[in-house]
Amino acid sequence: TPTKIPSSYPILGSIFAIWKNKERRVQWISDIVTSTPNLTFTLHRPFGYRQIFTANAANVQHILKSHFHNYHKGEVFRRTLRDFLGDGIFNADGENWKFQRQVSSHQFNTKSLKNFVEHVVGVELSDRLVPILKNAAENNNVLDFQDVLQRFAFDNICKIAFGYDPAYLTPSLPDAKFAGVFDNALKRISERFNSNIPFVWKIKRALCIGTERDLKITVQQVREFASEIIREKKQEYSLNESNTNNDLLSRFLSSGHKDEVFVTDIVISFILAGRDTTSAALTWFFWLVSKNPGVENEIIKEIRGNNSEGGPIYDEVKNMVYTHASLCESMRLYPPVPVSTKSAVNDDVLPDGTVVKRGTRISYHPYAMGRVEKVWGADWAEFRPERWLEWEETAGKWSFVGRDSFTYPVFQAGPRICLGKEMAFLQMKRVVAGVLRRFRVVPAVEGMEPVYVSDFTTKMKGGFPVKIEERVDH
Numbered sequence: 001t002p003t004k005i006p007s008s009y010p011i012l013g014s015i016f017a018i019w020k021n022k023e024r025r026v027q028w029i030s031d032i033v034t035s036t037p038n039l040t041f042t043l044h045r046p047f048g049y050r051q052i053f054t055a056n057a058a059n060v061q062h063i064l065k066s067h068f069h070n071y072h073k074g075e076v077f078r079r080t081l082r083d084f085l086g087d088g089i090f091n092a093d094g095e096n097w098k099f100q101r102q103v104s105s106h107q108f109n110t111k112s113l114k115n116f117v118e119h120v121v122g123v124e125l126s127d128r129l130v131p132i133l134k135n136a137a138e139n140n141n142v143l144d145f146q147d148v149l150q151r152f153a154f155d156n157i158c159k160i161a162f163g164y165d166p167a168y169l170t171p172s173l174p175d176a177k178f179a180g181v182f183d184n185a186l187k188r189i190s191e192r193f194n195s196n197i198p199f200v201w202k203i204k205r206a207l208c209i210g211t212e213r214d215l216k217i218t219v220q221q222v223r224e225f226a227s228e229i230i231r232e233k234k235q236e237y238s239l240n241e242s243n244t245n246n247d248l249l250s251r252f253l254s255s256g257h258k259d260e261v262f263v264t265d266i267v268i269s270f271i272l273a274g275r276d277t278t279s280a281a282l283t284w285f286f287w288l289v290s291k292n293p294g295v296e297n298e299i300i301k302e303i304r305g306n307n308s309e310g311g312p313i314y315d316e317v318k319n320m321v322y323t324h325a326s327l328c329e330s331m332r333l334y335p336p337v338p339v340s341t342k343s344a345v346n347d348d349v350l351p352d353g354t355v356v357k358r359g360t361r362i363s364y365h366p367y368a369m370g371r372v373e374k375v376w377g378a379d380w381a382e383f384r385p386e387r388w389l390e391w392e393e394t395a396g397k398w399s400f401v402g403r404d405s406f407t408y409p410v411f412q413a414g415p416r417i418c419l420g421k422e423m424a425f426l427q428m429k430r431v432v433a434g435v436l437r438r439f440r441v442v443p444a445v446e447g448m449e450p451v452y453v454s455d456f457t458t459k460m461k462g463g464f465p466v467k468i469e470e471r472v473d474h
């Protein structure tokens with residue numbers, strides 16, 4: 001294919017092309033990157049700002065692992081997000097990052113994960129999601145499945161992060177105050193990244209006008225809400241030092257970290273990480289499955305093979321190989337985090353020869369990487385879980401054949417690989433089993449082709465309207 005690199009002009013850079021493609025930034029960059037010989041290109045933004053995009057696995061390994069110390073979140077990223085995320089793990093580099101990573105990692109040990117999938121996810125599923133689906137099936141209602149899955153994930157992550165249940169997924173699908181303000185704050189902060197002239201937001205912030213004024217208000221609301229819960233927790237602690245709650249906040253409090261601002265930062269980062277990611281993955285997954293009945297049948301065979309009442313738990317969920325492959329395959333095409341950006345600390349040269357100047361922003365692009373023909377073959381556009389599987393003739397079952405995390409960096413890779421990866425898979429597989437065992441999820445509009453949009457994570461534009469059918473043979 002001929003390369004599609006946009007024209008660039010002095011001072012203005014490629015502003016016209018950027019502007020023209022602003023509604024489909026991710027797909028546009030993906031088309032360009034996959035058309036270049038090295039799977040790498042440099043976008044010239046206005047005023048001399050450069051940004052390198054790459055879908056080259058050797059470059060990704062270089063940035064995320066072998067030269068990890070040269071690629072930070074960096075000051076631009078940190079300053080842009082600081083008003084919302086403070087110094088939470090998502091917005092931290094160096095020692096501060098290391099410390100948070102270390103304390104939080106205990107939240108993801110086998111015992112915590114077991115508890116999470118059996119209790120937190122299990123209860124949300126049986127007490128909330130299944131009754132809502134049953135009701136929709138009986139009344140032939142249309143549900144926005146994206147919204148339902150976001151509510152599910154929000155309840156879950158709040159319980160993990162600070163042992164608080166916002167009860168966002170209840171039959172009336174209420175406006176939960178915390179979720180609402182969190183959403184608004186996120187939308188406003190991502191506008192900073194998407195503005196074409198990078199410093200305009202700073203002027204607006206200094207003057208406290210427009211979107212920056214709204215941002216200030218919503219961020220304050222998020223933080224007040226979080227602080228209130230934290231204060232309650234601290235009080236619980238002072239009354240009962242031996243409290244053995246297993247949420248993340250309790251873990252930080254019991255390790256002696258009681259600085260309210262700092263623990264608020266931590267909690268907010270975790271909510272951001274765990275909230276829209278699994279719901280985005282599942283939304284696209286259910287759409288793809290609805291279009292591929294052969295895949296749906298295989299998944300159901302696997303779930304029923306597990307055979308436990310009320311849906312499979314920890315060990316069985318772990319063993320759902322075909323479902324695991326189907327989730328990997330849907331995230332290859334629709335990665336919840338489509339692009340992730342680092343900043344070079346010093347001058348460097350990437351393995352493909354691309355020269356990187358100190359301070360340059362460099363983004364690896366999982367969305368493009370799932371579309372590279374040389375890697376996935378001529379049928380890359382097809383949803384085919386079997387590309388992740390091998391049939392073991394003697395055992396009579398599938399086994400999973402993973403890709404290395406640099407070819408498939410959907411969860412990032414290297415020292416900062418997603419902390420919640422295993423938790424996310426457990427949660428998603430439990431939801432898939434709990435839903436598909438009993439229901440069919442059918443797009444309300446036949447032949448629907450959703451529009452992929454993204455800020456930090458991806459969404460289906462306008463939601464995913466579905467009808468729910470209860471299986472007669474469940």
Ligand code: HEM
Nearest residue numbers: 273274277278281336337340410411412416418419420424
């Ligand atoms: C399908 C679901 C998920 C996907 C695709 C995903 C993907 C990612 C990606 C790409 C990053 C790197 C972001 C960056 O720094 O640019 C990341 C980081 C992170 N994720 Fe996930 N994530 C998922 C679910 C979760 C869940 C459920 C949790 C927590 C409960 C979680 C916790 C984290 C944390 C704490 C980090 C920061 C790690 C660090 O900087 O050291 N993630 N994730």
